[in-house]
Amino acid sequence: MKKNLKYNALWLLFAVVIYGLIYLLYFTGVITPFTEYTLIMIGINIILALGLNLIIGFAGQFSLGHAGFMAIGAYSASILSIKFPTMGGFFLGILVGMVIAGIIALVVGLPTLRLKGDYLAIATLGISEIIRIVIINMGTLTNGPAGLFGIPPMVNWPLIFGFVAVVSLVIINYIRSGAGRATQAIREDEIAAESMGVNTTKYKVIAFIIGAVTASVAGALYASYIQTITPKDFGFMKSIDILIIVVFGGIGSVSGTFVAAIVLGILNMLLQDAGALRMIIYALALIVIMIYKPGGLLGTWEFSMKGFVTRVNKKEETADVSTKREKSN
Amino acid sequence: MDGQLLVQQLVNGLFLGSIYALLALGYTMVYGIIKLINFAHGEIYMIGGFLGYFFINHLKLGFFPALILAMAGAAIVGVLIELLAYRPLRKSTRIAALITAIGVSFLLQNSMIYFFGPDKRSFPQAIKHVSYNFGFIQVSNIQLLILATAVILMIVLQLIIKKTKMGKAMRAVSVDADAAQLMGINVNRTISFTFALGSALAAAAGILIGLYYNSIDPMMGVVPGLKSFVAAVLGGIGIIPGAALGGFVIGLLETFTIAIGFSEYKDALVYALLIVILLIRPAGILGKNLKEKV
Numbered sequence: 001m002k003k004n005l006k007y008n009a010l011w012l013l014f015a016v017v018i019y020g021l022i023y024l025l026y027f028t029g030v031i032t033p034f035t036e037y038t039l040i041m042i043g044i045n046i047i048l049a050l051g052l053n054l055i056i057g058f059a060g061q062f063s064l065g066h067a068g069f070m071a072i073g074a075y076s077a078s079i080l081s082i083k084f085p086t087m088g089g090f091f092l093g094i095l096v097g098m099v100i101a102g103i104i105a106l107v108v109g110l111p112t113l114r115l116k117g118d119y120l121a122i123a124t125l126g127i128s129e130i131i132r133i134v135i136i137n138m139g140t141l142t143n144g145p146a147g148l149f150g151i152p153p154m155v156n157w158p159l160i161f162g163f164v165a166v167v168s169l170v171i172i173n174y175i176r177s178g179a180g181r182a183t184q185a186i187r188e189d190e191i192a193a194e195s196m197g198v199n200t201t202k203y204k205v206i207a208f209i210i211g212a213v214t215a216s217v218a219g220a221l222y223a224s225y226i227q228t229i230t231p232k233d234f235g236f237m238k239s240i241d242i243l244i245i246v247v248f249g250g251i252g253s254v255s256g257t258f259v260a261a262i263v264l265g266i267l268n269m270l271l272q273d274a275g276a277l278r279m280i281i282y283a284l285a286l287i288v289i290m291i292y293k294p295g296g297l298l299g300t301w302e303f304s305m306k307g308f309v310t311r312v313n314k315k316e317e318t319a320d321v322s323t324k325r326e327k328s329n
Numbered sequence: 330m331d332g333q334l335l336v337q338q339l340v341n342g343l344f345l346g347s348i349y350a351l352l353a354l355g356y357t358m359v360y361g362i363i364k365l366i367n368f369a370h371g372e373i374y375m376i377g378g379f380l381g382y383f384f385i386n387h388l389k390l391g392f393f394p395a396l397i398l399a400m401a402g403a404a405i406v407g408v409l410i411e412l413l414a415y416r417p418l419r420k421s422t423r424i425a426a427l428i429t430a431i432g433v434s435f436l437l438q439n440s441m442i443y444f445f446g447p448d449k450r451s452f453p454q455a456i457k458h459v460s461y462n463f464g465f466i467q468v469s470n471i472q473l474l475i476l477a478t479a480v481i482l483m484i485v486l487q488l489i490i491k492k493t494k495m496g497k498a499m500r501a502v503s504v505d506a507d508a509a510q511l512m513g514i515n516v517n518r519t520i521s522f523t524f525a526l527g528s529a530l531a532a533a534a535g536i537l538i539g540l541y542y543n544s545i546d547p548m549m550g551v552v553p554g555l556k557s558f559v560a561a562v563l564g565g566i567g568i569i570p571g572a573a574l575g576g577f578v579i580g581l582l583e584t585f586t587i588a589i590g591f592s593e594y595k596d597a598l599v600y601a602l603l604i605v606i607l608l609i610r611p612a613g614i615l616g617k618n619l620k621e622k623v
Contacts, residue, residue, distance in 0.1 A: 280443060
């Protein structure tokens with residue numbers, strides 16, 4: 001514990017520096033309302049992709065239903081914050097969304113996670129579509145296919161920053177905990193893990209629930225920032241968008257998810273006039289990456305503060321040694 | 330009145346079901362032979378529709394020549410997709426192959442949007458619409474054409490698989506690709522042939538639906554693609570008669586839901602059925618009775 005204290009402090013410092021940097025960018029007027037959209041979307045996409053990466057990259061279960069859980073969060077936060085247009089109402093909405101998403105993930109996950117690979121993908125895709133169709137048909141509560149508008153804007157960038165930090169902390173710590181190791185064992189070899197006494201169903205369902213809950217949080221933030229939502233926003237395409245981030249970053253790499261979300265966010269901003277052409281490029285990239293690097297661009301590589309520090313120290317040491325040598329010479 | 334409406338909707342379901350059946354056949358053949366859910370299959374159906382549109386509208390061909398040319402065109406597209414995207418991934422994980430398939434589907438949709446625009450276009454009326462009254466049931470000539478074409482194509486497919494050398498090779502590869510290769514079967518060529526067959530059927534479905542609904546657009550393949558995949562799973566994926574059966578069941582179920590007044594939930598019911606089938610009987614309706622897979 002004590003050993004890691006230094007590195008945890010460094011991570012905290014890192015987060016504060018990034019926060020300060022963004023603050024500076026705002027202060028100097030580099031971030032306009034237009035670029036702010038990109039910044040906030042990057043944050044939301046990081047949360048979404050981290051959750052999906054936990055399911056796909058660490059538990060090895062292929063889910064195509066992330067957008068459905070996002071819709072749950074978006075709608076519960078919107079409905080409650082329209083009723084109670086305060087910060088409290090918004091947070092209550094987030095909480096309600098998390099609970100509903102968690103329960104649905106549990107109920108749905110228990111039976112469907114028995115399915116393997118591609119069958120699971122189709123089943124989760126079906127669930128996400130069912131959630132969407134139910135939302136469309138909930139009458140005045142969700143306002144049908146027209147969706148909700150006039151959602152009170154409660155979200156600003158420090159709030160998103162805080163959520164990204166908390167979600168990453170939770171997911172990284174989960175991955176490194178005993179339960180996380182068991183989850184990764186399932187990914188490597190389900191039968192071997194089971195024979196070593198890992199309760200495979202339990203850990204698969206837990207990963208699925210964590211992914212669903214974080215997606216719900218991201219959905220709530222999205223709804224409050226955009227202020228209008230329609231069921232169409234949470235279709236199959238949204239799930240694919242998140243999948244693209246996970247695949248580009250590396251299936252099973254948290255650092256990769258961050259890098260991919262940021263790079264794709266900026267690319268989206270630059271290429272936003274390209275429309276369909278942008279999607280053609282992404283689709284081609286998806287195919288080429290799968291053919292030449294099926295683990296994603298960064299694979300399972302992780303940026304480690306510890307490794308970074310030791311490397312820097314080593315460099316200093318060698319530099320010291322060389323200067324000493326020069327002196328002695 | 331109600332009973333009459335119900336029967337009419339069930340008859341409509343039969344025609345819709347034959348479209349799903351045509352699509353489901355492609356899914357089931359590809360899955361049977363390389364264990365891949367070909368997500369791009371719905372897009373082949375869309376491309377078939379667009380090819381038909383092009384042949385009828387711009388080359389002024391009749392309906393049947395256009396149908397055959399579109400089927401041939403789509404078969405080439407299917408073979409190319411397999412060659413460029415799926416063949417390099419033959420030995421990789423199932424998830425990698427599935428992501429690639431999603432990528433291909435995405436690529437085809439957006440290429441069509443980029444080059445031809447996202448709007449719906451009306452399909453030329455190559456055959457004049459005539460309605461027949463059979464007692465209290467109304468059937469149009471286009472519906473009969475759909476059913477007849479679907480049934481003929483299914484019979485032809487069955488003959489190809491049962492009677493020809495290539496069909497025998499397909500069955501052999503789906504049972505054990507390595508053993509088939511040892512027996513001198515060209516596995517790659519067999520897989521290409523399977524894609525060609527499946528894509529041709531999908532293109533036929535695309536043209537028929539264009540003629541029936543009178544409109545086509547680049548995103549038209551997504552929902553029918555998913556539904557016919559459900560049909561393939563329902564009938565027992567990898568089993569050809571199962572796919573046809575599944576297609577008809579899904580078509581009937583859908584129109585039945587509309588008939589009893591739950592039209593908003595018709596898609597949800599199909600997905601729910603899929604999940605139930607996967608949980609209760611993952612092998613599908615015909616899964617146990619027929620061991621033969623193609």
